[in-house]
Amino acid sequence: MTENCKNTIPGLVLRWEAPGVEWLEQRITLFAAMDGPEGFQFAVHGIARVSAPVDEDGLRYDENIQADTDLYYEAANGRTTYFGAAFMALTESAGAANPDGHIYIYGLQNGASGPAMVVARVPEARFADFAAWHFWNGAEWTAEKEQVVPIADEISCEFSVTPMSDQWEGAAYAVVFQEAGAGLGNRLSMYVGASPVGPFADPIRLYACAEPDEGKGIYVYNAKAHPHLSRPGELLASYNMNTTSMDMHMQHAGIYRPRFVNIRQIR
Numbered sequence: 418m419t420e421n422c423k424n425t426i427p428g429l430v431l432r433w434e435a436p437g438v439e440w441l442e443q444r445i446t447l448f449a450a451m452d453g454p455e456g457f458q459f460a461v462h463g464i465a466r467v468s469a470p471v472d473e474d475g476l477r478y479d480e481n482i483q484a485d486t487d488l489y490y491e492a493a494n495g496r497t498t499y500f501g502a503a504f505m506a507l508t509e510s511a512g513a514a515n516p517d518g519h520i521y522i523y524g525l526q527n528g529a530s531g532p533a534m535v536v537a538r539v540p541e542a543r544f545a546d547f548a549a550w551h552f553w554n555g556a557e558w559t560a561e562k563e564q565v566v567p568i569a570d571e572i573s574c575e576f577s578v579t580p581m582s583d584q585w586e587g588a589a590y591a592v593v594f595q596e597a598g599a600g601l602g603n604r605l606s607m608y609v610g611a612s613p614v615g616p617f618a619d620p621i622r623l624y625a626c627a628e629p630d631e632g633k634g635i636y637v638y639n640a641k642a643h644p645h646l647s648r649p650g651e652l653l654a655s656y657n658m659n660t661t662s663m664d665m666h667m668q669h670a671g672i673y674r675p676r677f678v679n680i681r682q683i684r
Contacts, residue, residue, distance in 0.1 A: 447501030
């Protein structure tokens with residue numbers, strides 16, 4: 418690994434991997450550089466980019482390169498902002514039904530009641546060039562990342578945005594997320610909107626995750642969809658599950674496995 422990260426501070430042991438993009442025979446992933454004790458006390462210090470070549474044998478992670486980014490910052494509205502929570506490739510190479518040639522990168526903007534959703538985009542050919550990224554300021558795309566504003570006031574720390582206009586009526590884009598504050602809620606919910614930046618209507622509450630009702634320190638978080646695993650007309654979604662009790666992990670290893678929900682539109 419080539420280390421070139423200002424946010425890799427001494428003692429930093431955690432990098433929370435965000436979804437990645439395969440681009441020009443590379444796998445590019447954004448990581449949140451974090452430290453702090455376990456138990457929801459992690460502190461994010463920055464966003465690092467890790468890239469590695471992909472060939473016929475798969476991902477060559479032994480050749481990965483890590484670099485710092487400026488995608489963790491304070492926006493003009495005073496809120497801490499960072500990107501990499503979700504990606505959407507609206508491109509011909511990704512098989513999008515209505516491609517516009519851009520990759521959309523969604524992020525989080527911290528607020529008093531939890532994270533809000535923000536978005537940037539970049540032409541596919543210039544994905545690795547951060548100077549080519551533009552940010553949605555509520556009215557238009559701008560090169561000034563500090564002007565980015567939320568497109569939804571509540572979102573989970575990980576989520577998904579999926580183009581559905583060729584499959585679902587009245588739902589061009591579907592945002593699947595875990596509703597409630599920082600994503601530790603019991604509801605798998607969905608926004609629908611007419612464009613990659615919305616506007617998004619009130620969340621549709623699709624599924625009540627019952628596992629926390631068992632007690633045992635169980636909690637659920639970070640719901641998202643997996644369009645590449647979904648059947649036509651459907652959207653397969655998952656949510657993570659964990660427990661605050663190491664004893665429960667030792668007794669029930671299945672607690673840590675994701676759970677899956679299949680979403681269909683009923684007309």
